[in-house]
Amino acid sequence: MSILICGGAGYIGSHVVLELIKKNYDIVVIDNLSNGHKEFLQKDARFYEGDIRDEKLVEKIIHDEKIDSVVHFAAFSLVGESMINPAKYYDNNVLATFSLLNSLRKNNVKKIIFSSTAAVYGEPQSIPITEDNPVNPINPYGETKITIEKMLHWFDKAYGIKYVALRYFNVAGADESGQIGEAHNPETHLIPIILKAVRDNKTIKIFGNDYPTPDGTCIRDYIHVTDLAAAHILALEKLSDQSKIYNLGNNKGLSVMEIVKAAEIVTGKKINYEIAPRRVGDPAILIASSEKIKNELGWQPKFCTPEKIISSAWNWHKNH
Ligand SMILES: NC(=O)c1ccc[n+]([C@@H]2O[C@H](COP(=O)([O-])OP(=O)(O)OC[C@H]3O[C@@H](n4cnc5c(N)ncnc54)[C@H](O)[C@@H]3O)[C@@H](O)[C@H]2O)c1
Incomplete structure (x- = not known):
């Protein structure tokens, strides 16, 4: 079958x-x-x-x-x-x-x-x-x-x-073999947008820095x-x-600025950004509880840190 x-x-x-x-x-x-x-x-x-x-x-x-x-x-x-x-x-x-x-x-x-x-x-x-x-x-x-x-x-x-x-x-992220990765057209997801900007020496837009979060940028899991x-x-x-x-999800929230900083460490490059107005329909904070799938199916994520996620994505993006 x-x-x-x-x-x-x-x-x-x-x-x-x-x-x-x-x-x-x-x-x-x-x-x-x-x-x-x-x-x-x-x-x-x-x-x-x-x-x-x-x-x-x-x-x-x-x-x-x-x-x-x-x-x-x-x-x-x-x-x-x-x-x-x-x-x-x-x-x-x-x-x-x-x-x-x-x-x-x-x-x-x-x-x-x-x-x-x-x-x-x-x-x-x-x-x-x-x-x-x-x-x-x-x-x-x-x-x-x-x-x-x-x-x-x-x-x-x-x-x-x-x-x-x-x-x-x-x-986010990519298989460790580096043979497949994230490629949408247009790309609207933060990590590939950042990595493409690093690769092509471009500036990214951060949509809103006045959210009720510690650094003002949106938090995602x-x-x-x-x-x-x-x-x-x-x-x-x-x-x-x-x-x-x-x-x-990973039960862990990371702000847009935290992802930018983690991507700077992974790529060793400064990320150029400008602050743009908020986008309509972007909630300030989205963090998952994934306890149910852990308890019922025994799911255990292995690549939980932003460094692991971003470096696997970078491994693919820098060559594509
Ligand atoms: N990427 C994310 O962060 C995310 C988050 C939440 C949910 N999802 C959901 O996960 C799924 C996969 O997302 P993705 O990022 O891999 O998207 P993707 O666009 O890379 O993959 C979708 C695939 O489906 C194909 N497709 C679309 N409509 C089709 C149709 N009518 N018949 C046959 N093929 C068709 C596309 O060609 C594409 O290869 C989607 O359903 C998306 O809504 C994605």
């Missing part, structure tokens, strides 16, 4: 594929390459270039490849773009997942791991954020992800499709992509008859 990775040519998907292959799983990737990278694909994973909305193709893959579980990364995820063009997000996130779930339902595939996000919480009620914090997204991107979580809930109740929804906080990949494998291996929702 094989695992279908939807969006496996993207940043996180390609890292999960790599870790699954190391554990000898039989892997099949579907990606329409809208944001993916052919060079991130592994020769040991069979690749189908196509869209998860193409039910004929997905059903053929399920049948031909004997798929029994799915890991679903395929989505658009630019918060700012989702504010300007929510239709694009409802289409590619909600409708595409609906189509994928229909293909699973019709072909008796009963297991899915889904990439959700901290954006489902909006402005959190308390820090660190636990999974029972009320969900209240403040942008269409987060709204599409919680809509999908609800759809998963009802597809489980009615059709018995079991799921784990993983709510990632800020994913960073998780290494390889630790995140390990959580997907645990979720796949331990998902049984009860669907689950887990946060994934």
Whole structure:
């Protein structure tokens, strides 16, 4: 039996594929390459270039490849773009997942791991954020992800499709081999923005230094992509008859300025920055509690320090 990775040519998907292959799983990737990278694909994973909305193709893959579980990364995820063009997000996130779930339902595939996000919480009620914090997204991107979580809930109740929804906080870093890394276009994530600026001798913008935090810049919780990949494998291996929702972060907040300082140490270069106005919809502080996945699945992150996360990203960025 094989695992279908939807969006496996993207940043996180390609890292999960790599870790699954190391554990000898039989892997099949579907990606329409809208944001993916052919060079991130592994020769040991069979690749189908196509869209998860193409039910004929997905059903053929399920049948031909004997798929029994799915890991679903395929989505658009630019918060700012989702504010300007929510239709694009409802289409590619909600409708595409609906189509994928229909293909699973019709072909008796009963297991899915889904990439959700901290954006489902909006402005959190308390820090660190636990999974029972009320969900209240403040942008269409987060709204599409919680809509999908609800759809998963009802597809489980009615059709018995079991799921784990993983709510990632800020994913960063790269595989230690240096062969794959984080490359979005446009890039909106802080660590790759900083590292590209170092490499190309550019100035970065820091959005707001008047937040109610010790140095005035936003605080986020960073998780290494390889630790995140390990959580997907645990979720796949331990998902049984009860669907689950887990946060994934490091229970540790780092401000934008702290990341800038850590990146200066890792790269040995001064980082040029200017202060720009706050962005709409950026909460001051987002820190995860990941106790639930640690307690229930035994997840243990290995690359927790900003230095480890940034140096692995730098290892990839300085050569790409
Ligand atoms: N990167 C983060 O920090 C972060 C945080 C929280 C949640 N997430 C979620 O994790 C997932 C992966 O994020 P990423 O950073 O790797 O993004 P990414 O853009 O690098 O990867 C997504 C992949 O899905 C593919 N894709 C998109 N729509 C598709 C479709 N309709 N059919 C087939 N393929 C399609 C893209 O080509 C791309 O390769 C996304 O669902 C995202 O919302 C990411």
